[in-house]
Amino acid sequence: MAVVIKSVTKGGRCDKAGVLPGESLLTINGEEIADVLDYRFHQLNRNLTLEIRSDCGTVRKLEIKKGEYEELGLEFETYLMDKQHSCRNKCIFCFIDQLPKGMRQSLYFKDDDSRLSFLFGNYVTLTNISEHEVDRIIKMHISPINVSVHTTNPKLRCKMLNNRFAGKALSILKRFADGGIMINCQIVSCPGINDGEELDRTLDDLEKLFPQVESIAVVPVGLTGHREGLYPLESYTRETALTTLLQIESRGDKFLEKYGRRIVFASDEFYLRAQKPLQNADFYEGFMQLEDGVGMLSCLKDEFDWALEQAEPSDIKRKITLACGKAPEAFLRSLFAGIKDKFPNITVEVVGIENKFFGGEIDVTGLVTGGDLISRLKGRALGEKLIISSSMLRREGDLFLDDTSTDDVEKELDIKLEAVPNDGQRLLAALLQ
Ligand code: SF4
Numbered sequence: 001m002a003v004v005i006k007s008v009t010k011g012g013r014c015d016k017a018g019v020l021p022g023e024s025l026l027t028i029n030g031e032e033i034a035d036v037l038d039y040r041f042h043q044l045n046r047n048l049t050l051e052i053r054s055d056c057g058t059v060r061k062l063e064i065k066k067g068e069y070e071e072l073g074l075e076f077e078t079y080l081m082d083k084q085h086s087c088r089n090k091c092i093f094c095f096i097d098q099l100p101k102g103m104r105q106s107l108y109f110k111d112d113d114s115r116l117s118f119l120f121g122n123y124v125t126l127t128n129i130s131e132h133e134v135d136r137i138i139k140m141h142i143s144p145i146n147v148s149v150h151t152t153n154p155k156l157r158c159k160m161l162n163n164r165f166a167g168k169a170l171s172i173l174k175r176f177a178d179g180g181i182m183i184n185c186q187i188v189s190c191p192g193i194n195d196g197e198e199l200d201r202t203l204d205d206l207e208k209l210f211p212q213v214e215s216i217a218v219v220p221v222g223l224t225g226h227r228e229g230l231y232p233l234e235s236y237t238r239e240t241a242l243t244t245l246l247q248i249e250s251r252g253d254k255f256l257e258k259y260g261r262r263i264v265f266a267s268d269e270f271y272l273r274a275q276k277p278l279q280n281a282d283f284y285e286g287f288m289q290l291e292d293g294v295g296m297l298s299c300l301k302d303e304f305d306w307a308l309e310q311a312e313p314s315d316i317k318r319k320i321t322l323a324c325g326k327a328p329e330a331f332l333r334s335l336f337a338g339i340k341d342k343f344p345n346i347t348v349e350v351v352g353i354e355n356k357f358f359g360g361e362i363d364v365t366g367l368v369t370g371g372d373l374i375s376r377l378k379g380r381a382l383g384e385k386l387i388i389s390s391s392m393l394r395r396e397g398d399l400f401l402d403d404t405s406t407d408d409v410e411k412e413l414d415i416k417l418e419a420v421p422n423d424g425q426r427l428l429a430a431l432l433q
Pocket of ligand 1: 087110125
């Protein structure tokens with residue numbers, strides 16, 4: 001294996017040692033470098049021997065001494081230094097299979113790459129991981145890995161992932177746990193399929209891997225209106241969401257009593273769907289699964305309330321509109337009701353946007369599109385500005401999922417748009433500034 005060096009940082013160790021762009025890195029301290037994990041791991045040493053192959057094929061060895069946290073200063077063609085691994089499943093609940101046709105091509109790519117799990121927190125199913133990769137993770141002791149478990153019933157996992165190897169892949173969880181790797185688990189819960197008794201079985205099995213299993217997030221399946229020809233699945237109703245939510249909370253109570261930590265959590269969507277009040281921020285034990293929407297709204301409320309407590313009262317007068325998905329609409333209204341004591345003249349109108357682009361039951365904020373914003377808000381008096389969540393935007397933060405740009409929305413609605421991240425302090429600041 002060899003990875004081609006794209007650029008060399010001027011003045012860095014490799015530049016000083018005479019490494020040139022276009023040359024290839026073969027090994028570090030005798031270890032082959034195949035991708036970003038190899039590179040990051042092996043360059044941690046202070047004393048390095050690099051094997052470099054020049055353009056004309058000559059191989060030379062370079063001895064480099066560097067500080068513990070000092071980078072070597074090499075850049076490669078792609079971030080992973082290798083091709084991204086795509087998934088080998090056809091999950092019955094896969095969101096990508098339910099996307100409308102004609103979206104950006106990159107949105108249809110199905111990644112399932114353990115490197116991205118360590119680097120960016122992506123979830124992997126372990127169905128396409130090689131023996132070499134499993135051994136390497138254990139040897140390098142890189143943690144945590146985020147795993148889409150869904151169920152520990154091997155037969156059911158094969159059915160849910162539409163992959164005959166999906167059951168066998170579960171044995172890798174045990175190898176990781178035995179190797180001291182920390183694991184965050186995700187379960188996409190499908191009514192009548194992997195909830196109820198199956199969910200109990202999964203949690204029983206994962207409990208056997210404590211404390212290596214650090215957290216378990218249970219999220220309800222999301223169904224769009226584009227499921228023609230796909231496995232027939234149902235969405236959670238208020239009743240079924242409540243049953244599953246209570247099952248998860250009760251298991252969390254038991255873990256808390258036994259291990260001092262709750263470990264398993266339902267995502268916010270379960271609370272909203274079940275119309276059950278959200279938990280307080282301290283329920284979430286440090287918000288380990290925020291990316292899965294676990295405790296995201298409680299965290300936002302906690303930060304917002306804290307920032308509001310610090311804020312100086314003012315009689316500034318303004319009207320602002322905030323657009324979100326239908327699911328958190330009521331929550332956000334009640335959040336903003338709290339500002340009236342200190343800011344009696346600020347009016348925040350919260351508008352939940354029906355998701356016509358994805359259709360079906362999709363009601364989360366992160367999937368609201370520019371087209372739906374325009375058709376819902378056109379002709380409305382929106383006040384000084386329109387606040388949206390930056391989770392609606394992709395690329396450089398200027399494009400919605402339907403390829404409408406933020407400029408298009410500003411022009412069509414004749415309003416200044418402000419995208420705010422999921423951060424309560426920044427949200428309050430956006431209302432006050
Ligand atoms: S692992 Fe399953 S859900 Fe994820 S991209 Fe592949 S098919 Fe879709």
